[in-house]
Amino acid sequence: MLELTFIDGTGEPLTYSYYREVRKGKAPKNAPTYVNTEPADKPAGEKEKFKCLICGHIYDPALGDPEHNVPAGTDYSDLSDDWKCPVCGTDKYSFDLI
Numbered sequence: 105m106l107e108l109t110f111i112d113g114t115g116e117p118l119t120y121s122y123y124r125e126v127r128k129g130k131a132p133k134n135a136p137t138y139v140n141t142e143p144a145d146k147p148a149g150e151k152e153k154f155k156c157l158i159c160g161h162i163y164d165p166a167l168g169d170p171e172h173n174v175p176a177g178t179d180y181s182d183l184s185d186d187w188k189c190p191v192c193g194t195d196k197y198s199f200d201l202i
């Protein structure tokens with residue numbers, strides 16, 4: 105005798121909740137997959153902006169520097185020492201708090 109089992113879509117809620125779990129547990133900031141264009145965890149405006157003294161480019165932590173793998177929400181102080189101004193290429197210490 106054969107017993108037929110119908111796929112009734114019970115797998116879907118499981119997948120969905122798994123998806124939600126994954127979304128909730130964000131990847132670590134250092135993970136290569138951590139590319140986040142959504143607003144940072146903290147409200148915008150809380151982080152300090154820095155301005156390049158050479159070219160006037162403003163580093164906004166809320167935006168990060170996606171072109172150089174700096175995810176949105178990265179503080180200026182958390183930038184790696186070899187991070188450079190994306191506009192003029194000067195080092196990060198040529199930036200000043202604004």
Ligand SMILES: [Zn+2]
Pocket residue numbers: 156157158159160161189190191192193194
């Ligand atoms: Zn610059």
